[in-house]
Amino acid sequence: MTDIIIIGAGIAGLACARRLNDAGRNVIVVDKGRGIGGRVATRRAGDMRFDHGAPHVSATGGEFANVLCRLGDYKHAASWVDTAGETWSVGTPGMSAIPKGMAAGLDVRLGTSVHAVVLNGSGWDVQCDEQKFAADRVVITVPAPQAAGLLGPQHPLMAEIAGVEMSPGLTLMAAISGNVPTARPGKAHDPLSSIIQDCSKPGRPDIDGSAWVAQAGLAFSHAHLEEDRPDVAARMVLFLCDRLGVTPDRVTHAVAHRWRYSRVANPLGQPFARMPDATLYLGGDWCVGPLIEDAWTSGTAIADDLLTRTL
Template sequence: MKIAIIGSGMSGLACATRLSKAGLAPTLFDKGRGIGGRMATRRAEGGYQFDHGAQMIPAKDATFRSVLNAARSAGHVAEWHTGESEGHMVGTPGMTALSKYLAHGLDLHQQTEITSVTQTDAGWELTADKPLGTFDRVVCTAPVPQAIKLVGTALSCALDQVAYVPSLTLMVALNRSIDAPDTQTNPTDALAWIAHDSAKPGRSTQNCWVAQASAAWSATHLELTKDEIATLMLDLFLTHHALDATDVAYATAHRWRYALVTQPLGQPFVMSSDETLYAGGDWCLGPHIEHAWQSGTAIAEDILRAA
C-alpha cells in the first residue's frame, strides 16, 4: 500500500513510525526546511540556538511516555528542572532532536509543499512544484486552516469549530549572563512566557532566551512585520529585566499564526467517506505535542485495521 503523509510534525511522525513498525513504508512530505513542525529549533548566525516553538514535552499518556523514555535512553530528550517545575522533558541538544530520532529511517522529503491532493481512479495524486505520484492513502497533518484548503472538500466532517491562538515569539541572545529565573510564566501582561533556552540540558550556547507574547498581545500585533515584532518584543524583554540595547548580541522574531489549539475537534482524526484520506494533528485532541502524537498514532492504527 502506498501511503503519503503530509507534514513531519509530531502527528505525521507518529503516524509514520507506527506504519513503519507494521512493515509499511510511508512517504512523508514537509514544506519546511527542518522537520518537527512547531517542535522547532532555530540555529542562527553567531552560533546561537533557540527552541522557538514548543518549549517542553508534557506526557500524561502512558504510551507516549514510553516513547519519550526510549528517546531519553538514546540521549535525544532529557529532563529539565527549573525553579518553576519539578522536571519536564525537552529535546536535547534542541527540541527537534526528538523529531530527528523518530524520523530515522523514514522516507522524508523536506522543502516539498503539497499544493494539490486530487482523487483519480488510481488513487490520490499529490502535486508539489511537480507531480509526486499516486497514493492509496493520504494523511494530512497540516494545521486546520491549511488542511481545509488542501483536503477540506474531501473530508466527511467540517473542521470550522477548531480554534487556535497565535504566538509571537522573540529569540534574543544577550552578551552577558543575567540574574533571572530560567522560566517565567506570565511575567508581564504582554509576555506569557520567558525561558532561558541555554539553561536546558545539552545546550552548547550561552545566554540565549526565548520570550512568547500573550495570546492577546500576539493577536493584536499579528500582522506587523517580523522586524517590527522583534523591536517591540525586545523592548518588553529588556524593560522587564532592566537591561538595555547594549546587552543584546542578537534578536529576531517568529510569527506562529496557528500556535496553540484552544478548541479541539474532540475526536482523534477525520477522513473521507471512502476511508482513504485522513486528516489529523494536535487540533483533533488538544494543544500539546502528545495530542499530536495520539492523533497520528490513531490514524496509523485505523489504516492498519482496514488494510
Template sequence: MQETMIDIAVIGAGITGLVCARQLQQAGYQVVVLEKSRGLGGRVATRRLEGTWADHGTRYLEPQGKWTEQLIQSLSDRGIVHLWTKQLYQYAEGELSPQEPRPCYVAKDGITAIAKELGAGLTIQRQQRVIAITPNAGHWSLTFEGSGVDPLPPLQVRAVVVAIPTPQALMLLEPLSQEGLPEELLTTLRSVEFDPCFSAIATYAPNRVAELENLPWRGVLFRDDADLSWVGLESSKQRTTQQSVVVVQSSAQFATKYLEATDLQPIGQQLLTRAAETLLPWLDAPTVLQVHRWRYALTRTPLSTGCLATTNPLPLVCGGDWCSSNNLESALKSGIATAHEMNQRLDQRSLPILTFA
C-alpha cells in the same frame, strides 16, 4: 518514487505525521512523508544560531500522559534529552513566584532531536508543498510546489494522511467537496480555531552568561499578561555555551494584533522591552534579534477525537494535536489513532505497538 504506486502519503512532518508514518511503515506499508519546510517537527522547532541554538516553538518536554512518559524515558536512556529544571516560575499581578515543582526536559542539541528520532528510517521529501489532491482512476494524485528546490512530479498514492493545521488542510480538502468528500468532515475541520504567537530569539554579549546562570529561574510563564506568555533562558539548556540566548514568546492577544505585519523586528523588540520591564532591564538590548511568527501556535477550540477519517472518494485521514488538545501527548495519540484508522481503511494489517527505541 514515481515508478510504482505508493501506499500512503503523509502530508506534514510534525509529530502526528511522523508517528503515523512510523507505525504504518512498521506494518509493511510503503509510506512517504511530504513536508513543506526544510526541518521536521512542526512547532517542535529549534533555530540554529551562530555557535548555539534556541527552541522557539515547543519550550521543553514534560510528562503529560502515557506516551510522553515513554518518549522521555526512551530519549533519556539514550542521552538525547536531560532534565533541565524542576522549577518553573510564573509572573502574575506584578510578582514573580515559583510554581509547583515538575520535571522539564530538554534535548542537548535542541528539541527538534525528538522529530529527528521519530523520523529516522522514514522516506521524507522536504521543501515540497502539496498544492492539490485529486482522485484519479481509483487513486489519489498529489501535485507539488517546490520551496527552494524543484517540485516533485505528480505522485500517485492509494491513500492520504493530512497531518497539518486545519486551515492549511482545508485549502487542500475543500475543492474535494465536489468529488464526494463528506461535508461533515469539512464542517468539523472548520470548527477548529487557533491562536497565533510570536517568538523573539535574542542573543546577548558573553558577559551576560554568568548573570543568567545565577538566576533562580530558567523559565517564566506569564499569566493573563496582555503581551507575554513565556521567557526562557535558552543558553541554560546547553551544558557548554559561551553565549547568552533568551526566547520571549508573545500572548495570543499580542500576536493577533500584529499577525499580518510585514516587518517582524519591531514586534520582537516590543516583546523584549516588555520582558525587560518585568524581569531583567538589559533584555531589550540584544546583540542579535530574530523573530518567528507562529500562525497556528495553539489550538483554541480542539476536537474530542483522535482523528477524522473517510473513504469517500478514497481513503483519507486527518490528524494533529488539534484533535484533542494542543500538547505533545495529544500529537502522539493522534498519530497512533491516525495510523489505526488508515490501516482499517486499507489492508487491516497487524500494527505494532508504538515504541521510541
C-alpha cells in the same frame, strides 16, 4: 504507487509514519519545511540555539511516556527543571532533536510543498510544486485551517472540522551579553506569557552571555501579527529587558518568529477525521488538544485505524 503518503513531518505525521513503517507499510512523508518537526523547532544563530516552537514536552499517557523514554535512551531528549521547579523533557541539543529522533529510518521528503490532493480513480494524487505522488491512502497533518488549501473549501471533511480554532503566537529569540539575569514575575497585563532561558537546558553549547525565548500572549500576538518581524522584535525586546532587569544595549541578538497557527484553542474532540472509505485522513494536535502529546495521539490513532484495514 505508494501505500500511504503523509503530508506534514510534525509530531502527528511522524507518529503515524513510525507506527505504519514499523508494521511494514510503505510510507512517504512530505513536508514543505527545510527541517523536520513543524512546531517542534530549533533555530540556530552562531553557537546559540533557540527552541522557538514548543519549549518542552511532557507525557500524561504511558505509551507517549515510553516514546520520550526511548528518545532519552538515544540521547535525543533529557530532563530539565524550569525556574518554577517543574520537570520536563527537552530535546538535546535542541527541541528539534525529538522529531529528528522519531524520524530515524523513515522516508521523509523535505522542501516538498503540497498544493492539492485530488482523487484519481481509487487512489489519490498528491500534487507538489515540482512533482506528483500517487498513493492508495493519504494522511494530511497540516494545521486545520490549512487543510482547505489542499482539498478545496467545498470538500466534505471541511464541514466536519469547521469548528476547530487555532490561535496565533509571536516568539522572540534574544541573546543577552554579560551576567545571566533572572526573569522577574510579570505585572498584570504583561504581554509576555512565557520567558525561558534556553541555554539553561541540557546539552546546549556554552555561549558568551545567555539565550532567551519569550512568547507573547494572545492579545499582543493578535494585535501585532501582521507587523514586520523586526518591528515585533523591537517591541518584544523592551518587555523582555524589563522582565530581566537589563538595559537594551545588552541585547546582542533579537529575532521574532510569527506562528500563524500556534496553539489549539478549540479542538475537534476526536483523534482524526476521515472519509467513509478510509482512504483520506485528517489529523494533528488540533483534533485532540494543544500539546505535543495530542499530536502524537492523533497520528498514532490514524495509523492504528489504517492498520485495521487491508492495504
